[in-house]
Amino acid sequence: MRLILLGPPGAGKGTQAARLVEKFKIPQLSTGDMLRAAVKAGTPVGLQAKAVMDAGGLVSDEIVCGIISDRIEEADATNGFILDGFPRTVAQAEALDDMLAKKAMKLDAIIELKVDENALLARIEKRAAETVAAGGTVRADDNPDAFRVRLVAYREQTAPVSAYYASHGVLKTVDGMAPIDQVTAALDAVLG
Numbered sequence: 001m002r003l004i005l006l007g008p009p010g011a012g013k014g015t016q017a018a019r020l021v022e023k024f025k026i027p028q029l030s031t032g033d034m035l036r037a038a039v040k041a042g043t044p045v046g047l048q049a050k051a052v053m054d055a056g057g058l059v060s061d062e063i064v065c066g067i068i069s070d071r072i073e074e075a076d077a078t079n080g081f082i083l084d085g086f087p088r089t090v091a092q093a094e095a096l097d098d099m100l101a102k103k104a105m106k107l108d109a110i111i112e113l114k115v116d117e118n119a120l121l122a123r124i125e126k127r128a129a130e131t132v133a134a135g136g137t138v139r140a141d142d143n144p145d146a147f148r149v150r151l152v153a154y155r156e157q158t159a160p161v162s163a164y165y166a167s168h169g170v171l172k173t174v175d176g177m178a179p180i181d182q183v184t185a186a187l188d189a190v191l192g
Helices: 013-024 031-041 044-054 061-071 090-102 117-133 142-168 180-191
Strands: 002-006 029-030 082-083 109-114 171-175
Touching: 002 013, 002 142, 002 180, 013 082, 013 180, 029 031, 031 061, 044 061, 061 090, 061 142, 090 142, 109 180, 117 142, 142 171, 171 180
Parallel strands: 002 082, 002 109, 029 082, 109 171
Antiparallel strands: none
C-alpha cells in the first residue's frame, strides 16, 4: 500500500498515518526524518543535502526526490509506505510521479483530509487557552498566530497538489472534521 495523505496542518494526518502504519505494517516516511538519516548515513544524496543545509539553503526537489527514491527501496518499504510532508508542491508531485514511473511503481491512493480551516483555528485557540489556564506553556505549533501562518503557506504552496491529483482523477477525499474513529473508518473504506 503506497499512500499520500494530504491536508492542512491540524487535519489529523499524523494521527491517521499512525493507524495506517499499524494496520498495513508499512513505514510513515517523513521527508525531514529521511533527510536527517541520509545526512547521518553519509549517502551520496545525504552528502549533497548536508552541503546545501550547511550553506543555509533549502534542499532542492531533486535532492529530496533522490532521498525518497533511496528510502522506498529499503526492506521495510517493500510492502508500501505513507509519504508524510511530501509532495508539498506540484513540481514535487510531478517529480514523484516520474521517479515512481522509473521504478515501475504507482501510488495506491492519494487521500485528502478535508477540514474547515476556521474550525481548526478555533481548536488551536481553545487548546492554547486551556494550556495557559492550566499554567502550561503553549507549544510553538499551538500558537494561533503561527498556525495562521502555516495555513497560509499550506494554501499557497501545498493545496494546489490536491488539484493536481484531482485533475488526474486519483484524489480521494475524507471528512477530516469527523471524530477520529470515523475518519479511520472512512479511510478504511476508501482503501478497500
